[in-house]
Amino acid sequence: MAAPPEGHPEIDYTKWSPPGPGDVRSPCPAINALANHGILPHNGKGITKDMAIKAICQSINFNPTLASVFATGGVAANPDHSTHTFDLNHVNKHNWIEHDVSLSRQDIAFGSNSEFNKEKFETFIKGFGDVEATTFESASKVRYERVRESKEQHEQEGKEWTYGVKEVTMSYGETALYLNLLGHDGVAPLEWVRVLFGMLFRLSSLLRMS
Structure with missing residues (x-):
């Protein structure tokens, strides 16, 4: 696992718990991992674009541009466009980020x-x-x-x-x-x-x- 980018705080990867009642997750294992570790909200809800970009970049060293693509898609998947946030299950739409031929x-x-x-x-x-x-x-x-x-x-x-x-x-x-x-x-x-x-x-x- 790559170290956090220079200047980013250390993340406690040992903090982990599975989703509980009312928690939501996406079809993406990597993003779900961030919620299970509390790097994203553990309930998987109310995630802003900036919050998603920061979590992805700090935890798994994603390029900010690529992280922004996912975060933008997440917010766009929320049926309530007035909130400017998304829940992880909002991206659970066929051919959004999920598609046929999943591994x-x-x-x-x-x-x-x-x-x-x-x-x-x-x-x-x-x-x-x-x-x-x-x-x-x-x-x-x-x-x-x-x-x-x-x-x-x-x-x-x-x-x-x-x-x-x-x-x-x-x-x-x-x-x-x-x-x-x-x-x-x-x-x-x-x-x-x-x-x-x-x-x-x-x-x-x-x-x-x-």
Whole structure:
């Protein structure tokens, strides 16, 4: 895990608790982790654009421009545009930030597109084979296999499949995101990938491994 940018305060990553009654979360594991750690409001509600940008940049060293893209999209997803804030579940809209071909969620035509899907995730992890770390090549391969599997399932079931330029950009961008967040030059410990996606999105677990 990268250190906070120079001049930014240290963050207590050991402060963690799962979402409770009334708390809301998004389809994005990384953003959910920030709420579980209290870096964003733990209830996932009332998040301003500035609040989101600050949390993302300080905690996972995001480029401010990229952080602003998510934050702007979050505020725009709130049906009440007069508030200038958003709740994490507001972005749980098909083809907003969530889309078909997720590595850890079911496609919306076949189930919940926001809840973690163990079967999909385990298929993704097994695609790397018997290795300890990712590469650009292996990460691209498992992403493509998920694309192929998703398209085939939609065709067999006669369901509409949406995977255009936007979805391609977002899906491969997500792969680049976890590779750069957890590793360098495409090499990320596979166990760290498993923790980020599959163990209740607990950033402190990753720090204990480093």
